[in-house]
Each structure stands twice: as structure tokens, then as C-alpha cells.
Amino acid sequence: MQFICKTATLNQYKSDCTVIFVDPKAALSTAAKQADDLCEGALTTAIQAGDLKAQTGSTLWLYSPNGNAARVLVIATHNKTAAPKQSHLVDIEALRELTQATAKALITKDIAHASIHLDTLILEGITAEALAHEFSYSLEHATYRYTATKPSHAPLPQLKKATFAHDNKDSVKLLKAGTTSGYATAKGVNVARELGNLPGNICTPTYLAQQAKKLATNCTVLTTKVLNEAEMKKLGMHSLLSVSAGSDQPAKFIIMEYKGKTTKAPNVLVGKGITFDTGGISLKPGAGMDEMKFDMCGAASVMGTFQALVEMKAKAHVVGVIAAAENMPNGHATKPGDVVTSMAGKTIEILNTDAEGRLVLCDALTYVERFKPKSVVDIATLTGACVIALGHHATGLYANQQSLADQLLASGRATHDRAWQMPLWDDYGKQLKSNFADLANIGGRAGGSITAACFLSEFTKAYPWAHLDIAGSAWHSGGNKGATGRPVALLLNYLLNNA
Ligand code: BES
Ligand code: MN
Ligand code: ZN
Numbered sequence: 001m002q003f004i005c006k007t008a009t010l011n012q013y014k015s016d017c018t019v020i021f022v023d024p025k026a027a028l029s030t031a032a033k034q035a036d037d038l039c040e041g042a043l044t045t046a047i048q049a050g051d052l053k054a055q056t057g058s059t060l061w062l063y064s065p066n067g068n069a070a071r072v073l074v075i076a077t078h079n080k081t082a083a084p085k086q087s088h089l090v091d092i093e094a095l096r097e098l099t100q101a102t103a104k105a106l107i108t109k110d111i112a113h114a115s116i117h118l119d120t121l122i123l124e125g126i127t128a129e130a131l132a133h134e135f136s137y138s139l140e141h142a143t144y145r146y147t148a149t150k151p152s153h154a155p156l157p158q159l160k161k162a163t164f165a166h167d168n169k170d171s172v173k174l175l176k177a178g179t180t181s182g183y184a185t186a187k188g189v190n191v192a193r194e195l196g197n198l199p200g201n202i203c204t205p206t207y208l209a210q211q212a213k214k215l216a217t218n219c220t221v222l223t224t225k226v227l228n229e230a231e232m233k234k235l236g237m238h239s240l241l242s243v244s245a246g247s248d249q250p251a252k253f254i255i256m257e258y259k260g261k262t263t264k265a266p267n268v269l270v271g272k273g274i275t276f277d278t279g280g281i282s283l284k285p286g287a288g289m290d291e292m293k294f295d296m297c298g299a300a301s302v303m304g305t306f307q308a309l310v311e312m313k314a315k316a317h318v319v320g321v322i323a324a325a326e327n328m329p330n331g332h333a334t335k336p337g338d339v340v341t342s343m344a345g346k347t348i349e350i351l352n353t354d355a356e357g358r359l360v361l362c363d364a365l366t367y368v369e370r371f372k373p374k375s376v377v378d379i380a381t382l383t384g385a386c387v388i389a390l391g392h393h394a395t396g397l398y399a400n401q402q403s404l405a406d407q408l409l410a411s412g413r414a415t416h417d418r419a420w421q422m423p424l425w426d427d428y429g430k431q432l433k434s435n436f437a438d439l440a441n442i443g444g445r446a447g448g449s450i451t452a453a454c455f456l457s458e459f460t461k462a463y464p465w466a467h468l469d470i471a472g473s474a475w476h477s478g479g480n481k482g483a484t485g486r487p488v489a490l491l492l493n494y495l496l497n498n499a
Pocket of ligand 2: 277279353354355356357
């Protein structure tokens with residue numbers, strides 16, 4: 001979508017729809033009165049008839065035969081909690097309700113150009129920049145449709161352009177800044193959704209490597225390097241290679257480096273890129289196995305975050321590493337009881353080949369030591385146990401440094417892409433003892449997300465590190481099955497605050 005920010009009052013220029021915000025329980029603002037005039041009094045009539053519900057995000061369509069836009073979309077801003085003073089305090093969640101309601105309403109009609117009057121939305125404690133960020137984010141997010149293998153996917157949204165209008169000239173600069181970041185975030189989220197949604201027969205490790213290369217073409221601030229299996233073998237990545245051993249698809253180790261206007265040490269992102277997880281010889285049951293095409297959503301979130309950094313020309317130094325492999329059970333596949341030596345030199349007894357995420361990540365986490373990183377965050381659809389613990393709303397967060405955990409938690413709250421911290425205690429780590437190797441790759445059913453994190457923590461002693469288990473948050477199951485693009489918004493917010 002195209003976004004324009006400008007100083008304008010209602011009806012000053014042509015578009016397909018004027019959007020204003022109205023509290024039906026309060027007196028009409030100047031802009032709302034003007035809209036009422038343009039609709040020949042229909043707004044007043046509708047409010048009196050109770051057609052605009054006093055509930056944040058309720059919508060009302062009106063028509064303006066003589067105006068510069070044929071339609072007027074009215075969005076209700078009434079706050080349910082009517083406590084005095086506090087009543088204007090709208091947090092990011094309520095703002096999201098408004099932006100999502102606006103986007104949802106606009107894409108149901110044949111509207112190509114919407115004119116959104118942000119000066120009619122006054123929310124205490126929320127800047128014009130935050131408003132523009134949230135609106136551009138929600139609009140760009142709402143226009144995404146998966147069509148790669150379903151070209152008939154209907155209805156395709158017609159919305160191509162949004163103008164954010166404000167009557168105050170000084171606010172327009174803030175609107176522009178917010179639009180840049182909101183649009184870039186949504187583009188990154190949509191890249192992650194698309195990669196996640198692509199089926200395993202298209203989105204292979206080789207495909208991920210090609211996409212990463214493509215992102216870096218004609219881009220001076222981004223470089224991409226891809227290691228093949230022979231190069232990984234030389235580095236001693238036998239743990240990673242034990243996962244791709246049973247597949248005809250070769251593993252790829254993807255390294256992206258974004259360096260924009262800074263010489264600081266990098267923050268590093270490491271993504272789990274299992275493009276399909278059958279479980280290997282420890283084969284998964286058939287029901288729902290298709291969803292294991294989403295097992296590369298950690299990698300997708302890294303790609304999406306890099307897309308956003310490039311899009312907004314961010315001032316930041318970020319390294320992104322993707323360990324991409326397919327987990328299959330052919331005659332070369334790793335067997336339960338096999339022992340491999342990781343790049344770090346630690347031996348691992350593979351008791352369950354379905355606990356493959358940690359096997360690819362541990363070598364990636366050792367590899368990134370060479371960047372002398374300020375921080376390392378890995379992102380992985382790592383455990384079904386995390387879904388049992390936290391459900392689908394929160395990402396599981398683990399860290400070996402509390403200040404890093406606090407920053408990531410704060411970024412999650414600020415973007416409504418929330419994480420919840422879990423313990424990394426030694427008591428859990430003890431469950432990974434093996435009689436035949438330094439570590440076993442599973443620690444029993446109890447605390448499965450935690451023991452997986454403890455396994456990774458054995459390889460991350462050289463730097464501040466956090467692990468995001470996105471098994472529950474990365475995709476929706478059921479009727480609206482699809483990737484969510486999480487946690488791109490959290491990651492981007494964290495990286496920009498750290499640049
Ligand atoms: N990719 C899965 C984790 C997963 C399962 C994510 C269900 C989302 C939904 C991972 O590779 C896996 O299979 N983990 C095992 C670990 C177990 C064998 C210790 C699991 O969670 O069952
Ligand atoms: Mn698995
Ligand atoms: Zn997996």
C-alpha cells in the first residue's frame with residue numbers, strides 16, 4: 001500500500017472514503033459536524049437512532065452525495081471503563097481495536113483510497129507518531145492475502161492508498177515517522193506470514209536461501225552468505241547435519257548481515273528453519289502433521305525482520321542466522337541412540353529424532369560467537385510443551401541475562417506481540433543427563449519447553465542470550481489456519497531500541 005501524510009481538514013481533496021472517529025456519547029467535534037453536514041444530517045440521525053454503538057471500534061457507514069468522498073466511515077471511540085480522568089487513557093490494545101476495526105471495514109468495500117482524519121482521534125498519552133504507526137501497520141497487515149498456491153483466494157482487498165490527514169501542520173512530521181515504522185513492521189510481518197504459509201514442497205532450505213539472497217540484491221546495507229553441507233561439515237556442525245541426514249533436501253546455513261549507519265557490535269538473531277518436521281525416525285502421528293510446514297516460522301521471523309530493517313533504512317547492526325533443514329526418515333536418517341559431536345565439541349545422544357530444533361540451533365548458536373555479539377536471540381517453534389504451558393497468546397521467553405529478558409518483554413508489550421518469561425533453572429537442566437554423551441537431546445515429558453531451553457543454554461555461555469519459543473504464537477490452527485508473522489514486531493521494536 002501507499003501512505004501519504006498531509007495537513008488537511010475534512011473534504012479538502014478527493015478520495016473514495018473519509019474516515020472519522022466519533023464518541024457517540026459526547027458532543028460532536030468540529031470535524032464530525034462538518035461530516036454531518038456533508039451527509040445531510042445523517043450522522044446526527046444515526047447516533048440518535050442508536051446506530052453507532054458506544055463501543056470502541058463499532059462502525060457506521062454514511063454517504064455523502066455532495067462531498068469529495070462518496071462514503072464516510074465513522075468509527076466509535078467510546079471507552080467502556082468510564083472511571084473519571086482515567087477514561088481517556090487508551091492503551092495500545094484499545095488503539096489496536098480501533099485500527100483493526102478501521103482496516104476490516106475498509107477492505108470489505110471497493111475502496112481504493114481512504115482518507116483517515118487522525119486529528120479526530122484524540123487519545124490521552126498517545127502521540128500522532130504512535131497513531132500513524134498503528135494505522136499503517138493494521139492497514140498493511142489487513143491487505144495481505146495468501147495467493148501463491150491459491151490464486152482464486154477471494155476477496156482481494158482493493159485498498160491501495162491511505163492518506164493520513166491532520167489539521168495541525170506540526171503533527172504531520174510525527175505522522176510520517178510513525179507511518180514509516182508501522183508500514184515497515186507490517187511488511188516484515190507479512191513476509192514472515194507468506195514464508196510460513198508456503199507448503200514444504202515449495203519452501204525448502206534451498207528456497208529460504210534463495211529468498212535471503214534475493215533480499216540482499218541491489219542492497220548496499222545487507223549481505224547474505226549461504227553455507228552448504230560440505231562447508232558445515234568442515235566447521236564441525238555434526239549436530240545440525242544429523243537432522244538433514246534423512247532428507248533428500250540439503251541443509252542450508254544462511255547468514256545475513258545488516259549494517260546501517262553504525263559501527264557498533266551486532267545484535268544477532270538465530271532462526272529455526274525446519275522447512276518440514278516429520279519427526280524423523282521418531283515419526284510424528286499423521287493427524288495435523290501438515291502444520292509442521294510452519295516449523296520454519298523462527299527463520300521466517302528473521303527474514304521478515306530483515307525486510308523491515310531494509311524497508312525503513314534503520315540505523316542498526318544486526319546479524320541474522322538461519323539453520324535450515326528438513327527432518328525426514330530415509331535410510332540415512334539419524335536413529336534414536338545415535339551420538340553426534342556438536343560444533344562446540346559437546347557430544348549429544350539423540351534419544352528422540354523429533355527433538356531436532358535444538359540440534360540445528362546448538363550449532364548455529366556456537367557459530368555466532370564469532371560476531372562478538374551484544375546479544376543473541378533465537379526464535380524457534382521448539383516445543384509442543386510450550387503450547388501446553390502458555391497457549392497461543394504468549395511466546396515463551398528464556399534468558400541468561402535479566403536485563404535482556406526485560407527489554408524483550410517490554411518490546412512485546414509495546415507491540416502487543418507479547419512474551420512471558422519462564423525459568424531456566426539448573427534443576428531442569430539435570431533432566432538432560434545421558435549415560436553415553438555429554439547431553440541427551442530430551443529431558444522427559446515434564447517441563448518440556450524448559451528442558452529444551454536448558455539444552456540451548458549449554459551452548460550460549462559466551463554472550464547475553466535469549467530464547468523465544470514461538471510454537472504457540474507463530475500460527476493459527478483450525479478454520480483460519482495460517483502463520484501470524486510473530487514475533488517480527490517484538491524483534492524489530494527491540495532492535496530499534498538497541499541501535
Ligand atoms: N516442531 C516441534 C514442536 C512443535 C510441536 C511446535 C507442536 C508446534 C506444535 C518440535 O520439533 C518437536 O517435535 N518437539 C517435540 C520435542 C519432544 C520430542 C521432546 C515435542 O514438542 O513433542
Ligand atoms: Mn520435531
Ligand atoms: Zn520441529
